[in-house]
Amino acid sequence: MKDLISITDLSIEELQELIDKAEDIIQNPNNYWDKCKRKKLATLFFEPSTRTRLSFEAAMLELGGNVIGFSEASSSSASKGESVADTAQTISCYADIIAMRHPKEGAPLVAAKAASIPVINAGDGGHNHPTQTLTDMLTIYLEKGRLNNLKIGFCGDLKFGRTVHSLIAAMSRYEGNSFVLISPEELRVPGYIKKDVLEANGLPYKETENWDDMPELDILYMTRVQRERFFNEADYLRLRDVFILTMDKLANAKEDLCIMHPLPRVNEIERAVDNDRRACYFKQVRNGKYIRMALILKLLGIE
Amino acid sequence: MTIDSIINGIVIDHISAGKSMEIYRVLELSKLDCQIAIIKNATSKKAGHKDIIKIDSLFDINLDVLGYIDPGITVNFVRDGKLVEKRHLTLPETVTDVIKCKNPRCITSVEQELPHVFHLIDREKGIYRCIYCEHKPKAEA
Numbered sequence: 159m160k161d162l163i164s165i166t167d168l169s170i171e172e173l174q175e176l177i178d179k180a181e182d183i184i185q186n187p188n189n190y191w192d193k194c195k196r197k198k199l200a201t202l203f204f205e206p207s208t209r210t211r212l213s214f215e216a217a218m219l220e221l222g223g224n225v226i227g228f229s230e231a232s233s234s235s236a237s238k239g240e241s242v243a244d245t246a247q248t249i250s251c252y253a254d255i256i257a258m259r260h261p262k263e264g265a266p267l268v269a270a271k272a273a274s275i276p277v278i279n280a281g282d283g284g285h286n287h288p289t290q291t292l293t294d295m296l297t298i299y300l301e302k303g304r305l306n307n308l309k310i311g312f313c314g315d316l317k318f319g320r321t322v323h324s325l326i327a328a329m330s331r332y333e334g335n336s337f338v339l340i341s342p343e344e345l346r347v348p349g350y351i352k353k354d355v356l357e358a359n360g361l362p363y364k365e366t367e368n369w370d371d372m373p374e375l376d377i378l379y380m381t382r383v384q385r386e387r388f389f390n391e392a393d394y395l396r397l398r399d400v401f402i403l404t405m406d407k408l409a410n411a412k413e414d415l416c417i418m419h420p421l422p423r424v425n426e427i428e429r430a431v432d433n434d435r436r437a438c439y440f441k442q443v444r445n446g447k448y449i450r451m452a453l454i455l456k457l458l459g460i461e
Numbered sequence: 462m463t464i465d466s467i468i469n470g471i472v473i474d475h476i477s478a479g480k481s482m483e484i485y486r487v488l489e490l491s492k493l494d495c496q497i498a499i500i501k502n503a504t505s506k507k508a509g510h511k512d513i514i515k516i517d518s519l520f521d522i523n524l525d526v527l528g529y530i531d532p533g534i535t536v537n538f539v540r541d542g543k544l545v546e547k548r549h550l551t552l553p554e555t556v557t558d559v560i561k562c563k564n565p566r567c568i569t570s571v572e573q574e575l576p577h578v579f580h581l582i583d584r585e586k587g588i589y590r591c592i593y594c595e596h597k598p599k600a601e602a
Contacts, residue, residue: 241572262568264593268575283566285594 161270161277162453165288165328172456173328176292177299179452180445187220190451193460194223200253201227202245202269203280204236204260209421210280210289213443214257217450226253243272250274255457258282276457284320289453290420291324293446298329298377300445301416301438307334309374313401314381314426316341321420322381323351330359337363338371342400344393345383373410378403380419380426380439404428411436418442464498464515471522472537473514478502480531481512487526487559493518508533525553529560532587552587555580560589560598567594 159167168176183190199218201211206229215225228234235245242260246269249256256273258266259280266279266286281287299305310329312322316339326347329335337356339347346365356363364371372378383398402425403417419427419439431437455461476484481499484490490497495518505511519538527534528550538546557576562569569575569591579589579598590597 241574242568243572243575260568261566262571263564263566263595264568264591267593268568268572282568283594285566 159457161266161279162288162457163267163270163277163279164286165291165324167288170331173292173295176449176452176456177296179455180296180448181300183448183451190221190455192222193455194218194221194458197221197223197255197458198253199223199225199227199454200249200256201225201229201280202234202249202256202258202260203227203229204231204234204258204265206230207259207281209443210259210287211257213446214278214280214289214450217447217454220447221451221454223254223454227257242268245269246273246277255454278453278457281320284318287320287324289446289450290321291328292449292453293442294321294325294379294418294420295328296445296449297418297438297442298416300441302376302414305329305335306332308376309336309338309371310377310379311338311340311371311375312347312379312381313340313403315345315383315397316347316381317345318384319381322347322379325379326351327355330355330361336361338375339363339365340367340369340371340401341365342367342397344397369407372407373412375411375415378411378415378417380417380423382420382422382424382426399425402426402428403431405430405434408434408436464500465496466542467515467517467539468542469519470495470515470517470539471519472539473516473527474511474535474537475505475508475533476512476514477531477533478505478508478510478512481514484512484514484527484530487530488523490514490516493520524548524550525556526559528553529556529589552581552584555592556589562591562594562596563598564591564594564596567591567596569593 201214203211218225242265250273255276257278257280258269260282263283263285266277266282270277279286279288316322380403385394415436416438417436498515500513502510503513532550532552534550536548537544557578560579562577569577578592580592582588582590
């Protein structure tokens with residue numbers, strides 16, 4: 159495997175290998191501090207994303223490597239009209255590995271085809287964001303000790319939320335998982351995810367607008383209703399506050415429920431929930447760095 | 462109706478009735494100087510009716526395009542008056558610059574020089590997706 163463009167590029171064995179490596183990094187950080195000495199990660203961010211970019215950069219720095227790059231298209235040659243393929247080919251002369259975020263879907267694949275070094279998709283528009291999915295999977299594995307036989311609830315913007323689509327696709331590959339999709343009607347999971355992923359794999363799922371299934375959930379994945387996905391401000395304001403997680407709603411939830419969120423949060427999780435031991439979203443952020451460290455090592459062929 | 466036999470050329474047979482003009486256009490047959498016969502609604506034992514195109518030239522034919530438009534087609538290559546090769550077409554694994562990706566969020570919408578490549582993901586249902594953004598072609602979406 160040269161690049162990581164989509165989570166489906168990884169076999170179940172490769173996913174487990176990455177998770178095991180991340181666990182080893184967490185347990186034995188001193189074994190990894192100079193693994194990427196004299197290696198350079200180029201973070202090519204054609205649209206801003208502080209969190210993902212810093213996570214990649216922190217991952218490379220913790221491996222003893224260095225980081226170069228840009229954090230918005232206006233400070234790159236893209237503003238002069240350079241193609242993604244040319245940029246990727248150029249950066250291949252400077253760095254050892256690329257992490258790319260781009261507003262257009264498929265741009266990292268174009269880069270991967272042109273680059274001679276590994277390319278990691280750090281998010282392409284509303285399409286793929288495989289390292290977020292890896293982060294989510296590592297978190298589920300660390301919290302529950304398994305990736306199968308789980309009842310997973312997704313709540314919020316399930317229509318535009320690419321993290322939701324990718325995680326559903328990834329978790330559909332494991333036996334015994336079932337899904338509860340909690341959202342307003344306007345923001346339901348797109349038909350192709352239901353048809354091509356859930357129904358094609360014969361997985362049980364339920365679409366609902368209420369919290370009745372809370373007591374059965376092992377995982378609750380909350381998402382933000384993103385302003386930038388709406389064409390109309392009134393629709394955004396109307397739907398933003400519909401599904402907010404509060405301590406009251408958690409009253410009958412399992413003791414070992416794992417509450418996740420890709421962050422940033424606006425108001426969809428009440429602040430009081432942060433103090434509940436079931437809140438895992440800040441652990442998730444930390445896990446994101448570890449899984450990216452594991453991924454960088456794998457793509458650079460470093461043990 | 463009599464049409465001369467071909468000595469060196471290509472016979473595109475078993476075209477679904479009514480599709481011959483689309484194939485004529487997509488293969489840009491108007492650019493060829495040779496004789497071309499388009500037979501519409503010929504009697505077919507299998508399909509009832511079919512179209513046939515006879516081209517009096519062994520030009521470099523794009524079979525992927527043909528397979529995508531009408532996968533039931535048979536292409537016969539004739540050399541010195543003899544049938545030298547018969548190809549039964551199926552849906553190709555990938556088609557390049559045959560379908561345009563219409564997704565405004567796809568990278569192909571801003572980088573004009575990129576080839577529009579679609580990959581077959583379901584042979585039974587004939588479903589293709591853009592390799593960049595995974596959108597289906599507009600007509601099937």
